[in-house]
Amino acid sequence: KAGVTQTPRYLIKTRGQQVTLSCSPISGHRSVSWYQQTPGQGLQFLFEYFSETQRNKGNFPGRFSGRQFSNSRSEMNVSTLELGDSALYLCASSLKASGEQFFGPGTRLTVL
Amino acid sequence: GEDVEQSLFLSVREGDSSVINCTYTDSSSTYLYWYKQEPGAGLQLLTYIFSNMDMKQDQRLTVLLNKKDKHLSLRIADTQTGDSAIYFCAETTSGTYKYIFGTGTRLKVLA
Numbered sequence: 001k002a003g004v005t006q007t008p009r010y011l012i013k014t015r016g017q018q019v020t021l022s023c024s025p026i027s028g029h030r031s032v033s034w035y036q037q038t039p040g041q042g043l044q045f046l047f048e049y050f051s052e053t054q055r056n057k058g059n060f061p062g063r064f065s066g067r068q069f070s071n072s073r074s075e076m077n078v079s080t081l082e083l084g085d086s087a088l089y090l091c092a093s094s095l096k097a098s099g100e101q102f103f104g105p106g107t108r109l110t111v112l
Numbered sequence: 113g114e115d116v117e118q119s120l121f122l123s124v125r126e127g128d129s130s131v132i133n134c135t136y137t138d139s140s141s142t143y144l145y146w147y148k149q150e151p152g153a154g155l156q157l158l159t160y161i162f163s164n165m166d167m168k169q170d171q172r173l174t175v176l177l178n179k180k181d182k183h184l185s186l187r188i189a190d191t192q193t194g195d196s197a198i199y200f201c202a203e204t205t206s207g208t209y210k211y212i213f214g215t216g217t218r219l220k221v222l223a
Contacts, residue, residue: 004154033211043155043200043213055209090154100145101211103154 002027004093004104012110018079021107025072025093032074033101034066037088046089049074078109086111116203116214123220130188132217134201137182141203144177146186149198149216158186158199188219196221 005024013019025032034046045058049068066076072093078085088108092101115137124130136144142163147155161168161175161184168175174187184201201214 031209033209035213042215045210045212048209050209058210092155100157100160102157103147105154 004091004102006089006091006104006107008107009105010108010110012112013081014112015081015083017081018077019081019109020075020077021089021091021109023074023076023091023093023104025074025091026095026102029093029095029102030072031094031096031099032068032072033092033094034074034076035090035092036060037090037106038086043090046076081111083111085109116201116212118199118201118214118217120215121218121220123222124191125222126191126193128191130186130191130195130219130221132186132188132199132201132219134184134186134214135182136184136201136203136212136214138203138205138212139182140205141182142206143204144175144184145202145204145211146173146175147200147202147213149200151197155200191219191221193221193223195219 007022031050033048036044047057047066048055052068063079068074088106090106092103094101118134145160146158149155159170172189176185198216198218200216202211204211
């Protein structure tokens, strides 16, 4: 069974631009969560989706948004990029609520 | 509030046992997890324990949970150089759909 895939793996943007990251969960998994990982803050929860509904959201500004499609694939969008948004963005999927999460390799975003 | 804390670094000699500790504050935590992250990679689930358990053993890994003290530990027996990585503990509570991760412990195994 294929694992969680994230595209693109690497991305370089400039301040003020916007970016969209994509995540395809393991087949059959309906829950998708997003995290931001930085050396200073560690792993911070962004949001979680299940059957196209956002069920929980972390403490991030409204510039960070996401959505989930009917096939469980998910995207996250960051608008008006800031230097501090440079991070590894990780997506994880799970079969059920509070189940084991399986992580993708991440998308490394660099904002110049 | 929700907080999960770990020590930042641990160094052990190959063949010794490693013990990585984690403390959490949310007494309603239902599941507790240990993840491993190697350089440039995502997180790999190692093992997990339900909050109503005290111990779980899985090959070289032993997880101990002290619910009263909100303390979780991961013991790696016969530590190998391939175990060098960052280890994260995480907790979640049923119905919150949110996982809280610790700061991560960087394990260095010396040959």
